[in-house]
Amino acid sequence: MSLEPDQRSKITLVTGVIGADTHIVGNRILSMALEKEGFNVVTLGALTPSEDFIKAAIETAADAILVSSLYGQGELDCRGFRDMCVEAGLEDIVLYVGGNLVVGKQSWEEVEQRFQDMGFDRAFPPGTRTDDVAAHLDKDFASKVSGEAA
């Protein structure tokens, strides 16, 4: 079930490329696509330290943080991300991560599990379509949005 545009507009997403990573294009495409899909998107750009995602999420009362990492260092950069969110009072925030998260040939299932163990709600492999992300957001926020309507 996909959400209506006015329901999506109530969902604020913070997105950017984490760490010393300058690969902005994929993240920019994702931001533009999600904005077009009706979500409220706050874009932080490339080279974003993890604490800046959290600061932006606090100020904008974001519902989810979508972290991009394309240069293979994602596992290092994302370590402790959920803990920092909890520390900052964002216990319930939804966390997604996606991109070229690791280097070398590793099975996606293992990688996904590792990021979920780190506290990310979902991890996305290379080649994920933007509408897949939107569909997952709809699914994850369906209960919240309908809860508000009730």
Next chain:
Amino acid sequence: MTLRSALLIDFGSTYTKLRAVDLDAGAIIAAGQGPSTVTSDINIGMDAALADLETRMGGLPTFDHRLASSSAAGGLAMITVGLVKELTAEAARQAALGAGAKLIGAHAYKLTDKDAAAIISQSPDILLLAGGTDGGNEETILWNAQKLADASINCPVIVAGNRVVADDVVEIMKSANVDVRTSENVMPEFNVLNVEPARAAIRDVFIERIVHAKGIDKAAERFDAVLMPTPAAVMDGAKVLAQGSDDIDGLGNLIIVDVGGATTDVHSIGDGKPTAEGVLQYGLPEPYAKRTVEGDLGMRHNARAIVDAVGAENFAAEAGFTAEYVEALLQNIDADVERIPETEAEAMFDSALASNAVSRAIARHAGRIEIKQSVTGPVTVQYGKDLTTTGTVIGTGGVLVHGHTPEKTLAAALYDDRSPESLRPKNPTLMIDRGYALYAAGLLAAVDKFAALKLAHNSLTPLDSTNKETTHDRPPAA
């Protein structure tokens, strides 16, 4: 034809300063001065200053405008409250500083009862309450409003936070009988700075309430309006100089550095965007008109702080004195903070203090670049304003106007090869505001831009930068 003239008044903390200006010539006809008597009756100082001016002019004309600014009775003391320190809390600070306030406190995140009690005991003139982007965080600004209301805050409060809850914040404040008003959010969207509406609101409260609270309106018959705090008048003067008018070209991006007894103020006009190719700007966007106040850099109240910061040995070597002699001069100043240099040595000492105040104040005001290593190679990241291409640097304050080596003192503002990361001006024209006319130009700009600009230009004296090197030849140590 009768002379068209204006009287411009600065109710300062030490002096009541007057400037009579010929509006057609854009020139100062005469200056008068009296003591600052705001703590007893402001009229005493004003009358003395008017009498002084009358003597100098041989009678007083009927002025077309009589406009005042004030930094009396501690200036406009403000406290700001925001959410994230680097975001809305910083935007609130920028709004207050740009409005000419003396910032006596800046808070971020949720206030505790203790914080609220401390804020009230500091008795600010105005509190600026921000927090949350529009549609963003609601909880913190509501929480902070409640804490301040519970602690019975008794100064005017300007609400410039998340607009979704602005009405609720106002209700909380009203229920505690607080004089409250709203302005646009200082950060309506993430990383979008919107400080001008809050600055205007601060100015309105200043005119409506603070002028009365400080007893300045007792002299109301002697002026038409007190328009703004004096630092805001300097900022307006800077803006009109940079932008010009229909008839007079602006100077473009500029910096004003005001070295005072207790603080050094820096104003910069310009967007401060990166001037080099491929530089990534980081952090909150910078205000076009930016003011910073360095509370630890002042010629008298903070002379010792400057020497300590430089290191007594280094300072002595730089000034060409022995460390013992520096200490003796510092003790003279501690004993009399109104002291005006009497000997050549004292003047040299003051110049050394001022050079260090200028270089540190500009270094803190200016942005910096940092090289970050990424997988694709090094990336240059800029924090703050790039001032390297600033066309004009104007110095003001007693030590620059009356000092012996204003060129050298002001040159301390320049870019330095030894710290290439600091984005200070590379090749500006250096000028001194000899007539202390920038505040007057700022006031006048509100009624007559053309006269304001002529006044400012007539007061500005370019320094001969070709002589910069010769000032390094110092007389032998005292």
